[in-house]
Each structure stands twice: as structure tokens, then as C-alpha cells.
Amino acid sequence: MAPTFKIAVIQFEPKAMDIEGNFAKASSYLRQAADSGCHIAVLPEFHLTSWVPEDPGFRLASMESSRYLDEYQKLALELKMSIVPGTICEKTGPPDEQGIGNVAHFINGETGVVSGKYQKKNLWHPERPHLVSSGDEPHWAFDTNLRREDGRPVRAGMLICWDLAFPEAFRALIADGAQIIIIPSWWFPNDISDSALAINPSSEAVFIKSATECRAFENTAAIAFANAGGLSSITMPVQGCLGRLEIGEEGMLVREIDMAVLDVAEENYKVREDMQKEGWHYNYTLTRN
Template sequence: MNVALVHLATRETPEATLEAALALLEQAHRQGAEIAVLPELFPSVYRYEEAHKTPGVLSALAQFCKQSGLTVVAGVLEPHQDRYANRAQVIGPEGLRATYTKTHLIPAFNEPAHMTPGQDLVHLGLKGFKAGIAICFDLRFPELFRAYAVEGVDLFLIPSAWPMSRSYAWELFCKARAAENQAYLIAVNHAEDPFGAASLAIDPMGMEMLRLEAEGVGVVALDPSYPARLRQEFPVFPQRRPELYAGLLKSPVSK
């Protein structure tokens, strides 16, 4: 399966960003991509007043996917009741495939004050993979990725808006989440300040397959048989000791 990482800078308006995104998606399509991943909140970042334009953006993406046959994972900001939701929408040629709402909201960007967290993990079949969806700050919570892995997820798709100032942690988490779960990981970031950490494709051994540091598209080929083969040759999950991990279910203690 060929996956495109769309390392995109958000423009001054959602309309201008959409135009740039569609041009890069067309480039990805020409390069043989079957799946493409856009950044978190790609049309507007944290400009809440522009959230009402998201349906139009998603409609244009759906039309592109129908015409091209591409499946797109798009991070968007959407109104939700009297607040907002930070979501990854998976759109295929047949329409909407899945919706993941960010489950871990980041205080550094004041998300808890404006957004409602998601309550569900979301995975779906994509071209021979079982793909699990996460968003940016979720990377700091290994429990989420292990929960996916024990359900058979072997590909993580992660739209993100990660600051360059914390890029070391970003790369560490991306590689660790892939290696510890023996799964591919595709993490796609913004190209503009204050974000700008590299978009990354990581293999199930935690090795870097592709890095994008400037706006553009990179396409990487993933082997659906590799995670299962690795999990059989080097079994990790059967050695888990869930009876020792009950503390994971406790509320955190402040000291």
C-alpha cells in the first residue's frame, strides 16, 4: 500500500489552504498513493471562528476522493454542541469512512477550554491493514496505542500540529509507539511556525522510512504482511502481564 504524507502549511484562510492541499493531493495521486494523510486542524489550526467552513472543506475533499479513488485522512476543527471538536475524518471514494475525535486534549494550546474530548478509539480496514487513528498529543499516551495493538491494529495514522521546539520528543514518541507495538506509524505535521516538526513514516522496528521537513508530498510503500510476520518472529504481546498493570486504571495522584 502506498501512503502519502502531505506536509502542508496552513494559509490565511481555509479556502487558500484547501487549494494548496488539493494540489498536493493531486501530486500524491499522480505518484501512486492510495492513502494520503493531512495535518491536524489543517484548514484553520486554532482559528475557532473559521470552524463553520469545515463542512465545505470536507465536501471538496470528498469530491476529490470520489474522482481520484484516493482515501484521505484529514485533521479538521468542527463545531460540537456549544464547543468544538478536534477530529480526523477518513474520507474514501465512497464517502466518509470513519471519524476519530481527539481523546487527549493538550493544555499547552488551551484545547480543554474550547474542545470536547472524544470517548472512543477508532480503527478501520485499509488495503490489507487494520489502521488505528490518533491525533498529535495522543502520542504521549502509550496506553492508547497498546489498546489498538492488542485489537490487531498494525498501522497508526496520526495527523498532528507538533511544535518544532519539542521535535526531539516528537521523533522519540513516533519511533517508540511504532517499535513497541510492531506497527507502521505515519505522523503528518504542519510545515509552518510555530509547528514544523518533520512529518515521519516509521516502520514496525522503529526505523525511519521517510522524513519531510519542507512543504510537499512524500509517498512510502507499506507491506501489509510485515507487522504480522514480525510479531510472529519476535513475539512481544504474548509476554504481556496484564495482571500487573491494574494501576493503569487508577486516577492519577498529584504530589
């Protein structure tokens, strides 16, 4: 029988530039997740600073927030629970032209070390003047401390917010064996133009709901989506959405994912099997070992 694992996605809109207060709130939710028996807990993007790039202190605050990674590592070790602390900005690039990278980390709950790290590749248009993309760096999956029934590690991958719109990113992760894809996000229902909202005021909600479900099915993977702007969810192939927080709601969603469901999805759709075959049609689009 395949094992099951509990995952928590945490949803709240942080106070702008209140790093200490936001960290305290995040820590409280993480402790609640550990008390609920969670194996992994995920915070939203920009959860320490909020996204206020027009604030003169935003760049400095983003740099200061990087020291909290160590605090989350200590907390993961204390709680014996793996943590993805949303995103934490850090300096990137050569010293003479350093920019800010928006980075997600997977902290192993058994050791407290960072098992996986990902810098946001697909930047939303308003982010581009302020953040640096990971560019041509490939998407890689990584081993977690979770184990299948035969002892093999569960592999995970991370994406961030607008990456959800790029199927190529998901395909690259599952080609590298990812079974769980974790997505911290800062995506609000009014993040589009007035002309688009006039056509459909629910446009972004439709986008998020349909994309998270579609990506789970087409990649036979579990999707954990933690969004500051609402509609945080945990989604599985075959089963569909296991639960979703509403827009404007603050809280935590905990759901159990059954690895056997992922096996059943692959038995039926054979997506991973096809991708591993010699001569697969789209081999040239992925970087492989």
C-alpha cells in the same frame, strides 16, 4: 507474499484563516499523491484554518471548515485514493452548550464514505479553553479498503498530535487490530517554555523522532505522522523511520509499507499475541468487545 501499500504524508503550514487557499494547496498535494500511486494520503492537523484561537473569527471559521469534508469525499472518490484530511473542527455536545471537537476522518478511496472518525482525546494545554475532548470514549480501529493477500481488510486507527505522548492510546488501537496508525499533527519545535528550550533547543524534535519510532516498534504497527510543524514521517517496526521531512520544509513524503514487515515484527515480539491471551496482565486497562 504480503502486499505493499504507498502512503503519503503532506507537510505544510497553512495560512491563518485562509480556508479556500489552504484547501486549494491541500488538493494539489493530494492529486500529486494520487499521481504517485498512493493508496492513502494524510494532511496535517488544522490544515484549513491554522491554529489561531485568539483570532475573533476562529470559532466561526472552524465551523465553516466542516463543509469541506464533503469536498474531500468527492476528491477521494475521484482520485480512487483514501484520504485523511488532517483534522476538521465540528460542533460537539448538547445544543445548549456546544463546543468544538477536533476531528480526523478516514475517507475510503473506493466509496468516498467515511470509514473511521476520531475526535482528539488528549488536548495540549493551550487547546483546552477552546476545544472539547472525546473524554472517556474508547479508541477504536476500523477496516480500510486495503486488502491483505488473503482478502482480509487492513485495519487502521487514528490519533491526533499530543495523543502521540500516550502509549495507552496506541495499545487500545492495536488491541482492536490496528496495523496502520495515522496521526495528523500541529506540533512545532518551539511549543514549549523558554526554560525548557534553554535546557535543550532540540527538545521537541527529540520527542517526536523518538516517540514515533518507539510507538512503531512497541506496537508492531506502521506510523504515518503528518505534522504542520515539521518532521512528518513514515515509520515501521524493525526497519525504523523510512523517511522524514525536515522542520521548515514544505512538501510530501511518499513511502511504501510492506505488510510482511509487520508480520515479522509480530513474529519476533509477539505483542499482539500476548495481548489476546487470557489473563494478560493489563487486560483491565482496555475496553474490549
